[in-house]
Amino acid sequence: xxxxxxxxxxxxxxxHGFLKRMQTLTGQVVIKRRRAKGRKKLAVAKHW
Numbered sequence: 001x002x003x004x005x006x007x008x009x010x011x012x013x014x015x016h017g018f019l020k021r022m023q024t025l026t027g028q029v030v031i032k033r034r035r036a037k038g039r040k041k042l043a044v045a046k047h048w
Contacts, residue, residue, distance in 0.1 A: 009047075016043060018044075
């Protein structure tokens with residue numbers, strides 16, 4: 001049986017990255033809310 005968590009950096013960025021968030025209205029709301037809260041990281045960032 002395959003395990004559920006198989007980390008892939010590219011997939012993570014495509015699903016939860018900043019550009020993906022900004023494409024949808026609800027995603028923009030997420031970024032706006034995180035900015036208002038004062039989050040250091042607004043979305044998943046590249047670390048490779």
